[in-house]
Amino acid sequence: MNYVLVGNSAAGLFAAESIRQQDSSAEITVLTADTYPSYSRCLTTYYMAGDIPETQLFLRSAEALQALRLTVHYGCSVSGLDPTHRVVFAASGEHYSYDKCLIATGASAVSLEIPGSTLPEVFTLRHLDDVQQIKAIVAPGRQAVIIGGGLVSLKSAYALLKQGLKVHVVVSSGQILSQMLNEEAAKLLQEHLVKHSLNIVLNQDVTAIEGIGHVQAVRLRSGMNLPADLVIVGKGVRPNTQPFLTSGLTIRQGILVNEHLETNLPDVYAAGDVAEAWDRLHQTQRLNPIWPNATTQGRIAGANMSGLALTYPGSMGMNAVDFFGLRIISVGIVKPPTSPPWRTENLYLQHGSGHPTYQRLVWQGETLKGFVLVGNTERAGTLTALIQANQPLSEPIRNTLRRGKPSSVLPYLRANVS
Amino acid sequence: MKQLLVRSEVCVGCKSCELACAVAHSQSKTLFGAFLEPVRPKKRVFVETDGRINFPLQCRQCSDRPCVHACMAGAMHLDPTTGLVQVNPEKCVGCWMCVMVCPFGIITEGPSHQAVKCDRCRELDYEPACVSACPTKALQWVDVDHFAAVGRRSWVDHLKEANNHA
Numbered sequence: 001m002n003y004v005l006v007g008n009s010a011a012g013l014f015a016a017e018s019i020r021q022q023d024s025s026a027e028i029t030v031l032t033a034d035t036y037p038s039y040s041r042c043l044t045t046y047y048m049a050g051d052i053p054e055t056q057l058f059l060r061s062a063e064a065l066q067a068l069r070l071t072v073h074y075g076c077s078v079s080g081l082d083p084t085h086r087v088v089f090a091a092s093g094e095h096y097s098y099d100k101c102l103i104a105t106g107a108s109a110v111s112l113e114i115p116g117s118t119l120p121e122v123f124t125l126r127h128l129d130d131v132q133q134i135k136a137i138v139a140p141g142r143q144a145v146i147i148g149g150g151l152v153s154l155k156s157a158y159a160l161l162k163q164g165l166k167v168h169v170v171v172s173s174g175q176i177l178s179q180m181l182n183e184e185a186a187k188l189l190q191e192h193l194v195k196h197s198l199n200i201v202l203n204q205d206v207t208a209i210e211g212i213g214h215v216q217a218v219r220l221r222s223g224m225n226l227p228a229d230l231v232i233v234g235k236g237v238r239p240n241t242q243p244f245l246t247s248g249l250t251i252r253q254g255i256l257v258n259e260h261l262e263t264n265l266p267d268v269y270a271a272g273d274v275a276e277a278w279d280r281l282h283q284t285q286r287l288n289p290i291w292p293n294a295t296t297q298g299r300i301a302g303a304n305m306s307g308l309a310l311t312y313p314g315s316m317g318m319n320a321v322d323f324f325g326l327r328i329i330s331v332g333i334v335k336p337p338t339s340p341p342w343r344t345e346n347l348y349l350q351h352g353s354g355h356p357t358y359q360r361l362v363w364q365g366e367t368l369k370g371f372v373l374v375g376n377t378e379r380a381g382t383l384t385a386l387i388q389a390n391q392p393l394s395e396p397i398r399n400t401l402r403r404g405k406p407s408s409v410l411p412y413l414r415a416n417v418s
Numbered sequence: 419m420k421q422l423l424v425r426s427e428v429c430v431g432c433k434s435c436e437l438a439c440a441v442a443h444s445q446s447k448t449l450f451g452a453f454l455e456p457v458r459p460k461k462r463v464f465v466e467t468d469g470r471i472n473f474p475l476q477c478r479q480c481s482d483r484p485c486v487h488a489c490m491a492g493a494m495h496l497d498p499t500t501g502l503v504q505v506n507p508e509k510c511v512g513c514w515m516c517v518m519v520c521p522f523g524i525i526t527e528g529p530s531h532q533a534v535k536c537d538r539c540r541e542l543d544y545e546p547a548c549v550s551a552c553p554t555k556a557l558q559w560v561d562v563d564h565f566a567a568v569g570r571r572s573w574v575d576h577l578k579e580a581n582n583h584a
């Protein structure tokens with residue numbers, strides 16, 4: 001069997017491993033625009049911060065990759081797919097026939113179209129090369145402006161602070177991490193980041209980046225200027241569907257896949273940030289561009305391509321962060337509708353460590369739909385599993401959770417499942 | 419291949435496993451030595467109770483391995499030689515994505531900001547200390563075919579099994 005995988009990141013790598021596990025004689029060809037062996041984009045800011053060396057970005061050892069026996073074409077940009085002749089085209093003019101094809105092209109950073117956005121020190125952060133370029137110009141005392149208050153923005157801000165820069169984050173909405181956190185939790189994180197010298201400007205837009213030949217300042221809608229030597233734009237991501245727009249694939253925002261991660265075209269699968277797969281909380285297909293969803297989808301798509309019939313249980317939004325020792329985990333729906341049966345329960349505790357401790361549970365009736373933990377995130381996974389179980393929980397369990405003791409529910413649960 | 423069988427219905431909550439686990443993961447591997455070490459060894463099993471039912475928790479080697487999928491560093495992995503989910507401390511960056519998804523809540527933080535969990539006593543040649551220490555045989559180390567079904571089970575299956583034993 002001849003497998004062609006497009007992309008060698010989270011989804012592509014886990015798919016390749018899963019295919020190899022099922023099919024030892026498979027011919028697996030990987031086409032990737034990347035010029036590096038599989039690495040973790042999520043860790044690029046750790047590298048930028050100086051927390052880890054470059055070598056630690058790579059997900060697998062050379063031996064482990066060799067054992068997979070992949071034929072990898074690096075720097076290969078795929079430009080199209082023909083489902084009738086079962087071939088994938090590359091921009092170089094090459095074409096690759098497949099029996100089974102996986103599209104795992106991920107997503108790209110959205111850029112900003114404002115005056116000055118083509119100046120050389122304006123970056124988005126998606127690839128290792130982006131980080132290499134940023135690293136080349138960071139130096140203590142320099143100033144950086146980060147546009148956007150999402151996860152990648154804050155992780156970048158953290159990295160630059162650690163490198164001794166003066167960092168400003170400009171957010172158009174009224175809170176940071178607006179996708180991941182409710183307002184109260186965001187406020188706790190904001191106070192913590194401000195203590196670590198981050199300048200956060202809320203409810204503000206950048207109208208232009210100023211400078212002749214080089215970035216010098218960023219102009220805000222208020223008329224104010226923030227001095228800047230470099231700018232990072234963190235305005236979210238967009239799925240890389242471009243090469244497949246004329247292939248006959250059903251594409252909304254991402255490539256639509258069913259519960260087996262199959263697209264509408266025979267023997268063509270999609271996984272990861274490029275796919276709109278089932279979302280277990282929103283009960284529809286949806287983009288969910290996070291690492292665990294990409295790897296899980298990659299593994300299941302790979303297994304199904306090689307003959308199994310696994311069902312994808314569904315994605316949900318979730319993330320974990322640790323900024324200067326303050327830990328936050330958020331899973332599922334954290335900003336529910338305000339009317340019944342939706343309900344939230346918020347618990348503040350002052351922790352011995354000096355960090356604030358906060359827990360928010362989001363309920364739909366008696367079913368747990370989301371949570372945010374700030375400070376103490378131990379045993380968060382038990383709450384995640386309860387959300388995934390998607391069942392009304394008994395009163396003793398709800399009470400135990402309310403008191404902030406997720407693991408103590410396990411003895412109760414024993415009596416709850418059958 | 420052997421697996422841990424947990425029969426929580428006979429667990430009396432004595433926490434002998436917790437102590438044995440901390441000692442097994444100490445430098446000296448002795449009780450007194452462990453107490454004297456500058457970095458206190460961490461236990462990787464936790465006995466939870468609701469007052470009636472006791473529940474020893476440790477890595478259950480889930481069939482769907484959510485921690486491996488969540489790990490953005492390739493640190494949480496399936497060891498190809500033993501088939502066990504293990505943490506590679508050299509790769510772990512302490513992002514706690516694994517903590518976010520481990521249904522048993524058993525991943526904790528080690529001394530150098532890294533994920534730590536039950537490793538089935540790798541340093542004791544995979545003869546788990548908790549099993550030896552358990553006076554009621556609530557923890558047993560058995561060949562996989564002693565289990566009715568295939569080796570690995572999901573979280574819900576574990577809970578159901580615990581129920582069936584009760």
Ligand SMILES: Cc1cc2nc3c(=O)[nH]c(=O)nc-3n(C[C@H](O)[C@H](O)[C@H](O)COP(=O)(O)OP(=O)(O)OC[C@H]3O[C@@H](n4cnc5c(N)ncnc54)[C@H](O)[C@@H]3O)c2cc1C
Pocket residue numbers: 006007008009010011012031032033034040041042043044045076077078079104105106107108125126127151152155240243271272273274289290291292294318319320490
């Ligand atoms: C700085 C940063 C921090 C992040 N932090 C987190 C975090 O804390 N938690 C979290 O869950 N997620 C995080 N993410 C998101 C996470 O990295 C993505 O969800 C994940 O990488 C998606 O994997 P993927 O395989 O679907 O796609 P991608 O990682 O986007 O990889 C796409 C692959 O496809 C290839 N490709 C694309 N187009 C083509 C083409 N035309 N031809 C050939 N090959 C192509 C690329 O070369 C690449 O190999 C972060 C991302 C960034 C950038």
Ligand code: SF4
Pocket residue numbers: 476477478479480483484485486503519520521522523524525535
């Ligand atoms: S999710 Fe938790 S219990 Fe399951 S294999 Fe991973 S560490 Fe072990």
Ligand code: SF4
Pocket residue numbers: 488489490491492493494505509510511512513514515516517532533
């Ligand atoms: S804390 Fe370590 S093992 Fe856990 S997900 Fe992060 S890098 Fe992986």
